[in-house]
Amino acid sequence: MTIRIDRRKFLMGSSALVAAGAAGVMPSWAQAASLRLTFWGGQARADRTYAVTDLYTAAKGTAIEGEFLAWNDYWPKLATQTAGGNAPDIIQMDYRYIVEYAKRNAIAPLDEFVGGVLDLSTFDQDQLDGGKVDGKLYGISLGANSVAMLVNTTAFEEAGVTPPTNDWTFDTLMEIGEAFKAANIRGGMKAIGDGSYSEPMLQNWLRQRGKDLYTADGKLAFDEADAIEWYTMWNKLRDAGVCVSAEDQAIDTGPLETTMLVLGKSAMLQSNSNQLVAFQTLVQDKLGMVGFPRVAAGVGGGHYRKPSMFFSVGGSSANKEAAADFLNFFISDPEAAKVLGVERGIPCLPSTREVVAPTLDEQSQVALNFVANLGDLLGALPPPPPASAGEIDASLIRTIGQEVGFGAKTPEEGARDLIAGANDILSRA
Amino acid sequence: MTARSLQSGASARERAATPSLWSRIWQNDAPGYLFLLPWLIGFLGLTIGPMITSLYLSFTDFDLLTSPDWVGANNYMRMFTNDPKFWASMRVTMFFVVFSVPLKLAFALAVAMLLNRGIKGLPMYRALFYLPSLLGASVAIAILWRQIFAGDGLVNKLLLVFGIEGPSWISNPKTSLWTLIILSIWQFGSPMIIFLAGLRQIPQDMYEAASLDGASKWRQFVKITLPLLTPVVFFNAIIQTIEAFKSFTPAFIISGGTGNPINSTLFYTLYLYQEAFGFFRMGYASALAWVLLALVGIFTAFSFLTSKYWVHYDE
Numbered sequence: 198m199t200i201r202i203d204r205r206k207f208l209m210g211s212s213a214l215v216a217a218g219a220a221g222v223m224p225s226w227a228q229a230a231s232l233r234l235t236f237w238g239g240q241a242r243a244d245r246t247y248a249v250t251d252l253y254t255a256a257k258g259t260a261i262e263g264e265f266l267a268w269n270d271y272w273p274k275l276a277t278q279t280a281g282g283n284a285p286d287i288i289q290m291d292y293r294y295i296v297e298y299a300k301r302n303a304i305a306p307l308d309e310f311v312g313g314v315l316d317l318s319t320f321d322q323d324q325l326d327g328g329k330v331d332g333k334l335y336g337i338s339l340g341a342n343s344v345a346m347l348v349n350t351t352a353f354e355e356a357g358v359t360p361p362t363n364d365w366t367f368d369t370l371m372e373i374g375e376a377f378k379a380a381n382i383r384g385g386m387k388a389i390g391d392g393s394y395s396e397p398m399l400q401n402w403l404r405q406r407g408k409d410l411y412t413a414d415g416k417l418a419f420d421e422a423d424a425i426e427w428y429t430m431w432n433k434l435r436d437a438g439v440c441v442s443a444e445d446q447a448i449d450t451g452p453l454e455t456t457m458l459v460l461g462k463s464a465m466l467q468s469n470s471n472q473l474v475a476f477q478t479l480v481q482d483k484l485g486m487v488g489f490p491r492v493a494a495g496v497g498g499g500h501y502r503k504p505s506m507f508f509s510v511g512g513s514s515a516n517k518e519a520a521a522d523f524l525n526f527f528i529s530d531p532e533a534a535k536v537l538g539v540e541r542g543i544p545c546l547p548s549t550r551e552v553v554a555p556t557l558d559e560q561s562q563v564a565l566n567f568v569a570n571l572g573d574l575l576g577a578l579p580p581p582p583p584a585s586a587g588e589i590d591a592s593l594i595r596t597i598g599q600e601v602g603f604g605a606k607t608p609e610e611g612a613r614d615l616i617a618g619a620n621d622i623l624s625r626a
Numbered sequence: 627m628t629a630r631s632l633q634s635g636a637s638a639r640e641r642a643a644t645p646s647l648w649s650r651i652w653q654n655d656a657p658g659y660l661f662l663l664p665w666l667i668g669f670l671g672l673t674i675g676p677m678i679t680s681l682y683l684s685f686t687d688f689d690l691l692t693s694p695d696w697v698g699a700n701n702y703m704r705m706f707t708n709d710p711k712f713w714a715s716m717r718v719t720m721f722f723v724v725f726s727v728p729l730k731l732a733f734a735l736a737v738a739m740l741l742n743r744g745i746k747g748l749p750m751y752r753a754l755f756y757l758p759s760l761l762g763a764s765v766a767i768a769i770l771w772r773q774i775f776a777g778d779g780l781v782n783k784l785l786l787v788f789g790i791e792g793p794s795w796i797s798n799p800k801t802s803l804w805t806l807i808i809l810s811i812w813q814f815g816s817p818m819i820i821f822l823a824g825l826r827q828i829p830q831d832m833y834e835a836a837s838l839d840g841a842s843k844w845r846q847f848v849k850i851t852l853p854l855l856t857p858v859v860f861f862n863a864i865i866q867t868i869e870a871f872k873s874f875t876p877a878f879i880i881s882g883g884t885g886n887p888i889n890s891t892l893f894y895t896l897y898l899y900q901e902a903f904g905f906f907r908m909g910y911a912s913a914l915a916w917v918l919l920a921l922v923g924i925f926t927a928f929s930f931l932t933s934k935y936w937v938h939y940d941e
Contacts, residue, residue, distance in 0.1 A: 269883055273903035280690040301691040443887075447797035448777065450882025588905045591884070592711065599888045603799060 231260035232520055236289035237271035239453075241475055245540055249533040253526050259519055261287075269451060279303045284511040286520045290336045291506055292327065296581045299330035304509040306333040310521040316529065323578060324545040327504040330581075336507025337524050340542020342471040343500045343568050343575075344397045346489055351482035352464040356380035363574060366491045367430065374439025377464060388439050389465045390457035391446035393431035394598025396590045398467045398489060401499035402427065404576055405492045415583035417619055424612030428601045432608060443602030453479055470564045471505050471542045477560045484560065486567045488574045498576035502568065505542035543568050585622050593618045684912035694909065701913035712914070714889050715897035721803060722893065723870040726810040731862055734814035738821035739851075752819065759815030767809070768879030772796055775805045796880055799890040806891060809876050817862040824858035825851070856937045864929055871922050874899070894918055 236246060243265045250261040264285070266274060272294070278284045279298075288304060298304045311317055311334065317325060321341065328336035346361070353360045358376040361369055374388040392398040400410045409418040434440045441462050449455045458466035459479045468476065470486065477484050489499060508527065510520040527533060534549045539561045544550050557565060593615055601611040659666070684701055686694035705712050741751055761767050774780045777794030785792040795801045828851065836846050852859075874895040877885065885892025885900070898918070902911035 276690045276903075276906055297691070303691055444794050444798050445777070447799075447887040448794060450884060450886070452882070455882070585905070591900070591904060595884065596886065596889055599799075599886060603888060605799075605888060 231262050232287060232516055232523060233285035234261050234263045234287040234523075235271075235275065235285040236263075236265050237268045238265055238289075239267075239475060241478060242540055245537050248536045249527060249530075252530065252532055252536070253523055256530075257522070257526070259523070261523065267452070279511075282513055284513055286511050286514040286516050287523060288509045288511055289339075289506055290509040292504055293582055293587060295328070295336050295507060295509070296330050297584050298509070298512075299333075299335040302512045304335050305512045305514065305517055306335055307337070307510060307521055307524075308334050310518060314518060314522040315525045319547055320528075321545040323502060324504050327578060328507050336504070336509045337528060338504035338507055338542075338545050339528070340471060340505045340539065340544055341502045341568060342469050342505040342542040342564075343502055343571060344401055344489060345468060345470040345473070345486045345564075345567055347458060347466045347468050347473060347476055348485040348487060349458065349464045349480070349482045350485045352382065352386060356382045356386075356464070360485065361487050361490075363488045363572070364491070364494070365487065366494055370490050371434070371437065371439055374434065374437060378438045383461055386461065387441045387457075387463045389434075389441075390449070390463045390467070391431065391435065391440045391443065391598075391602060392467050393428060393435075393602060394595045395467050396594050397469075399427060399594065400579075401489045402492060404501075404579070405496050405499040409579055411580070411582050411586065413580040415623060417616065417623065421612045421616050424615050425608050428598075428608035428611050431598075432601065435602065443599065443604075446602065447599060469505065470568050471539060473560055473564045474538070474540050486563055488567075488571065491574075495573075497573035500571055500574040501576050501578050502571070503578065539564050583623060585625070589619050589622055593622070680912040680915060683909050684916050686909040688908040688912075689906045690908060691906075697909070701910045702917070704910070705913060705917065711889070711892070711897060715885070715892045715894045718803065718885075718890065718892050719871065719894040722807060722810075722873065723867060726807045727863065727866045727870050729807070730811045730814050730866060731817055731859065733811050734817035734862070735821050735855075735859075737814060738818045738825055741818075741822060742825045752822070755818060756815035759813045765875065765879055768876045771805065771809050771876065772880050797887055799887045802881075802887060802890045806873075806876050806880065810870065810873065817866060820858055820862055821855070824855050828854045853938050857939055860929070860933055860937045864926055867925055867929070868922055871918065871925075 234246075234250065236242070238246075243263075246265070247263055250263055254260050271289075275284070275288065284303065288298075290298065290304065295304070299306075307315060315337075317337075321338075324338035324341055325334070328334055328338055348360050350360055356377055357380060358373055361373065370389065377386060377388045396410070403409055403419050403423060406423065408423060412418045431440070435443065440446075441457050445457065445462050448460065449457060453459060453472075453475060456466055456476075457463035458468075458476065461480075466476075467489065473484060473486055491497065491499075508524050510517050510524070514520055527537075528544065529546055529549060531549075531552045534544060534552045535556050537544075538553060538557060543565055544553055554565065597606065597611045597615050597618075600606040601608055606614070683694060685696060685698060687697050688694035737755055741748060741755070745751070758767075775795035776782075777797070779795075781795065782792035793801060795805050832850050832854075833846055836850060841849070872895060873893060877891045877893045877896050878899070881887075881891045881896075883896070883900070883904075885896050894914070895918070898911050898914040901907045901914060
């Protein structure tokens with residue numbers, strides 16, 4: 198956990214504000230001495246974010262007090278703050294939680310500011326809609342992203358294997374895996390991490406089969422037969438040495454540093470397009486990006502452009518308009534755009550994209566091109582997942598995937614327990 | 627308020643034969659309570675208050691964002707009839723308690739006996755051996771442990787010297803819990819210090835008399851050291867058992883908060899934490915906390931009840 202309050206700047210900012218206020222040049226809401234901002238992410242994101250809050254303070258006088266945590270610590274803290282009536286003014290929000298927070302008025306509708314301090318006239322329509330709950334706007338998308346397969350191109354070169362393209366299928370994956378096994382580089386590097394308990398990968402695979410994880414009314418959208426096939430397929434990949442062993446995969450407990458790609462145990466890893474930037478800072482090798490493998494040649498529709506994250510305004514915030522003004526600055530200011538790049542995803546304003554594009558380094562360029570050129574991989578945006586999706590991911594998809602991986606359960610037993618457990622959790626919520 | 631109290635105190639002194647209960651309490655105990663006040667405020671405000679709240683919450687559904695809904699004993703019913711994860715976490719915790727506590731105590735006693743031979747520089751050794759206990763519950767040690775027992779960690783590098791290729795201890799469900807037990811044994815410092823103090827209390831002339839009678843070292847240990855040390859063993863066993871039930875940080879850090887692989891390190895406390903702060907079921911988590919309290923209470927009561935059969939106080 199890191200809290201950043203630069204006292205000197207804070208004092209300077211607030212005294213400048215008082216002076217300006219006395220001169221009567223500031224709008225009324227700028228009386229707010231400071232805004233509180235909270236987000237999840239790592240140091241790279243924090244550095245960029247704080248550079249922008251400094252720009253905003255310099256331009257508008259309002260000081261911004263930021264705080265960031267890792268994803269796992271972020272949600273307990275935010276829920277506790279919200280319960281205590283002490284939620285920050287500006288809250289980074291995820292597609293998974295936005296409905297829950299909106300329905301409980303823990304975040305505020307922003308429609309009254311649209312056209313005022315918030316100019317969204319050219320904002321991408323699908324990203325705008327992604328931030329709506331029951332027709333009202335609760336979150337401003339900070340960027341579009343998609344799931345993506347990160348590819349260690351240096352390792353592929355070393356092994357003498359041709360890296361995959363967006364056309365590749367699970368059969369191609371099998372061939373790549375065999376080739377990697379034969380090449381035996383870096384102490385037996387495997388082609389891919391074990392994706393059998395990766396929720397995004399399961400969802401992508403289901404969507405290609407015309408199904409999904411959840412329906413719009415929060416029920417399961419796949420059945421036992423799908424799950425059996427899924428686990429059987431991964432068992433085959435694991436037994437063939439295409440993916441890493443269950444024991445190796447269990448080392449991955451969430452942080453990027455523990456992933457198979459960073460540890461050098463696999464040449465590919467399922468991730469999100471915007472995370473290429475973060476992963477590239479952790480590995481020496483050059484990383485590239487392709488779509489997830491197709492279930493069969495020519496089958497698409499598994500991917501979708503999802504709002505990678507939103508900024509929302511706290512429901513109990515006393516400075517909603519000031520917060521909305523900051524949001525507008527964050528998404529549209531050209532200087533801010535240059536600092537932020539595509540670290541939170543592809544910007545949703547065309548003007549911002551134009552500013553960002555020429556300033557990007559090679560990796561960010563790759564991410565931008567990938568999301569812009571998904572082609573037939575792209576399907577429709579699925580409905581927001583039910584509130585207990587996070588629990589089903591953590592306590593069923595992950596645990597049962599490990600049980601099947603370690604051989605403690607057969608694919609049939611795993612599939613049965615997954616469906617029964619998920620239905621139980623969904624009915625309990 | 628003060629003036630009136632003083633007055634009643636004065637009149638009570640006059641009617642010394644029949645002082646009222648309140649004035650007696652005031653006169654005798656007020657200074658005591660005054661000195662207790664800082665602790666008492668903390669105890670009532672930070673311990674008793676939250677405990678009562680949690681008892682209430684354990685009969686509700688509460689997700690932090692909306693107000694609690696009364697559900698009666700549903701949380702407790704679910705726990706015992708319809709929650710495999712509850713039993714899984716109970717098994718892990720029981721296994722941990724049953725193996726870590728006796729092993730840790732045995733190790734602590736062995737080190738204490740080694741240090742009790744009047745060696746030079748005892749305070750230094752005592753401090754050195756105590757050090758792991760000071761660091762024990764910290765995040766840094768848990769992270770260090772992760773490195774030591776990782777697939778390419780220190781332990782496997784040592785094993786490789788002997789030609790053995792070790793597994794990745796922390797990510798293998800068969801061995802992951804044992805790495806936590808070893809971590810717990812390694813923190814033997816505080817029971818060791820108490821054992822050392824206990825050993826010092828045993829009169830030397832008993833050993834001298836036994837030696838004259840030709841008793842072997844082992845016999846001396848079994849017939850003199852152990853019986854006279856039982857009160858200390860008893861104390862240490864209770865404290866360490868409670869500690870073991872409450873153990874949380876190492877499992878949280880080493881498994882990244884998941885209790886994996888395959889829930890093999892899902893301590894009861896970790897499950898409680900997941901329910902509360904992972905899935906926002908504060909009501910259910912509160913019920914879990916109360917069941918843990920009851921369980922620790924039962925264990926402690928059982929220890930006290932059986933103690934008269936094996937603990938010897940030399941009176």
